[in-house]
Amino acid sequence: MNISELLCSSVEVDDATKELQDPRPSRPQPCRKPRSKATAVAGFVPDNERKRPCRLSATRKRRRQEREELESREFNLTLDINELRRQVTHLLECRDLCLTQLFVHRQRIESDVVCIVTSLLNEFNCDGLSVSSKALSCFFPRQHLAGLESGHKVQDLVLGGGAHVFSHRAWTTTSIKVVRFVEEEDEDEDGDAADAAETRRLCGGTSGCVVEANGVFTGRIKREMLAAFFPHALSSEALVAQLLGFRVTCPIQLVLYFDTNRCVTHQVAQINILAAMDALHKARPSVFAQLMGQ
Structure with missing residues (x-):
C-alpha cells in the first residue's frame, strides 16, 4: 500500500473507540414546536x-359629495334657525318691556290729570274759590277757540267775571276718565286720520291726553246766570223776578x-240749557215761554 493512499483514506472508528475518545455525556436536543403559518410567512394577512382600497364609481362619489353638502347646509340652517329664535325671543322681551314702560307712564299721566280735574271741579263746588279768576286763566293757557267769548270757557261756566252765576250750587261728579292718549301716529278706531291730527294739534303735540x-x-x-245765558231777559224785571231763585239741575x-x-x-263744556230748564217748563210754562221769546 502506498503511503499516499494510506494518508487519504478515512479511518473508521467504532463505537467503543468513540466512547473512549469523548467521555462527556451527550446533551439532549430541545424539542422544537412547529411554526404556524402566520409566523412562518412574515407580513401575511x-x-x-x-x-x-375603496374604488367608488363616479355616480357614487357624486352622491356622497351631494350628501355631505346637504348635511353641511342643514347644519348651517339649524344654526341660523337657532339664532333667529334667540333674536325673536330677545325682541319679544324688548317689546314686553316697552309696553310695560308705556303702561306705567300712562298710568302716571292718568293719575296726575285725574287729580288735576278733580281739584278743578272741587274749586267750582266750593263756596269761595281758593284761586282767583286770574289764576284760573293761567291754569288754562289757551282759549277754547280763537273767536269765542270768554264766557264760553270752562272756568266761566259757573263764574262770571270772578263771581258765581248760581247760588246754592252743588256739583256731583259722576265720572272722570282718560278717553284718549295722543301718540305719534295716532288714528281713530274708524281710521279718521284728520280727527286724530286735530286732537294732536289741540294737545300741543304728542304724549298728551284727553280727559272727559x-x-x-x-x-x-242768579242775575249773573241770566246775563250769561239769557241776556235778553234782563230787559223785563218782572221776568227776572220770577226766574231768580228757581232751582235748575x-x-x-x-x-x-x-x-x-x-x-x-x-x-270744551257741553251743557244743554234747554234740558236744564225742563223743570221750569213744567212748573211755569208761561214764564218759560216768555224766556224763550215765544
Missing part, C-alpha cells in the same frame, strides 16, 4: 382581514285736552 268729566250741576238762578260734560306737561291746552 388573511383575506377576511385585508383592507381593500261727567257730572250733574245743581243751583239756583243739568248734566254737564267737560272735555279737557292736556299736553305732555299736564297743562290744559283746550277745554
